[in-house]
Amino acid sequence: MKQAMIIINPSSGKEEALKHVQTVEALLLDQGFDVIIKETAKELDATHFCIAACDDCFDLVVSIGGDGTLHETINGIIDRDHRPKLGIVPLGTVNDFARALHIPLDPEEAIQTLASTNVRKVDLGRLNDQLFVNVVAAGSLAESLSAVTSEDKSRFGSFAYIKEGLKELVGNHSIPMTIAYDDQVWEGESPLFLAALTNSVGGFEKLAPEASVDDGLLHCFIVKDLGLFNTVTASISLLFGSLKNHKDVIYFTAKKVTVTSPEPVKTNVDGEEGPPLPIEMNIMSRLVEVIVPEEEISSE
Numbered sequence: 005m006k007q008a009m010i011i012i013n014p015s016s017g018k019e020e021a022l023k024h025v026q027t028v029e030a031l032l033l034d035q036g037f038d039v040i041i042k043e044t045a046k047e048l049d050a051t052h053f054c055i056a057a058c059d060d061c062f063d064l065v066v067s068i069g070g071d072g073t074l075h076e077t078i079n080g081i082i083d084r085d086h087r088p089k090l091g092i093v094p095l096g097t098v099n100d101f102a103r104a105l106h107i108p109l110d111p112e113e114a115i116q117t118l119a120s121t122n123v124r125k126v127d128l129g130r131l132n133d134q135l136f137v138n139v140v141a142a143g144s145l146a147e148s149l150s151a152v153t154s155e156d157k158s159r160f161g162s163f164a165y166i167k168e169g170l171k172e173l174v175g176n177h178s179i180p181m182t183i184a185y186d187d188q189v190w191e192g193e194s195p196l197f198l199a200a201l202t203n204s205v206g207g208f209e210k211l212a213p214e215a216s217v218d219d220g221l222l223h224c225f226i227v228k229d230l231g232l233f234n235t236v237t238a239s240i241s242l243l244f245g246s247l248k249n250h251k252d253v254i255y256f257t258a259k260k261v262t263v264t265s266p267e268p269v270k271t272n273v274d275g276e277e278g279p280p281l282p283i284e285m286n287i288m289s290r291l292v293e294v295i296v297p298e299e300e301i302s303s304e
């Protein structure tokens with residue numbers, strides 16, 4: 005019999021996650037799966053549950069929660085020979101990975117998507133010894149993004165990041181960084197380096213419009229030292245999707261990127277605080293199969 009594991013974070017999505025679990029279970033039973041439900045109680049539980057699902061050769065893992073739960077779930081497949089297919093029911097405030105895959109942001113609609121026969125092989129990123137699904141940020145701005153509170157995310161959605169980001173950019177705390185990618189090196193001062201896997205970053209779906217989930221590339225942005233005026237124009241670029249064309253932004257794509265700094269610099273990985281620099285990132289091309297809506301593949 006086909007085996008499915010539902011990993012659910014009861015604290016995500018304004019604590020409404022549990023009310024969806026029975027609908028998901030019923031749908032999977034209908035699809036002929038044997039289903040087990042695993043509730044997370046703390047950080048990294050989702051990773052440990054997913055490791056067990058890999059080791060026991062499960063066919064499907066469904067993550068019910070926000071981007072944090074998805075990130076932790078995905079990290080269970082690292083270095084595993086058997087990788088279950090992934091289903092996503094997005095319950096967070098941002099849900100970048102779901103946006104990029106056109107998975108409905110309405111949980112009930114997303115649940116119906118789990119019956120879809122379409123599966124897409126999707127790139128993941130590797131950062132040092134962990135995987136990421138969406139974005140890595142480094143620099144003072146990345147540190148301020150990690151400080152965005154759950155209350156602000158609930159109240160302002162994606163704009164909570166802009167609010168914190170603007171505060172930091174106005175302070176203009178650039179940090180010396182060396183960024184080596186493929187066969188090139190950039191050295192300079194920057195408040196923000198971003199490496200994105202998908203077109204949606206912090207809920208802004210136009211930030212990296214050319215990024216697709218399976219193009220085998222890290223889409224990278226280096227924001228150069230900004231004054232106040234340029235801070236405002238760069239923010240407008242972010243909102244309207246032309247960040248890479250801004251004169252103070254360097255854009256490149258790469259398969260491998262390393263970022264170092266003589267200063268202690270923290271990173272932000274998929275919206276949560278990540279390891280300090282130095283970091284090394286690689287693209288893991290088409291590493292995981294994700295269930296996507298029927299129309300997602302036919303529209304390509």
Ligand SMILES: Nc1ncnc2c1ncn2[C@@H]1O[C@H](COP(=O)(O)OP(=O)(O)OP(=O)(O)O)[C@@H](O)[C@H]1O
Pocket residue numbers: 013014015016017018044045046047048049069070071072073074076095096097098099154157275
């Ligand atoms: N039972 C739990 N209670 C509190 N925190 C938990 C529990 N289970 C897991 N967590 C932690 O909650 C973190 C945040 O979860 P997640 O991002 O899925 O939800 P969210 O905060 O609603 O989403 P978003 O950040 O998009 O608003 C996870 O990274 C995980 O470590």
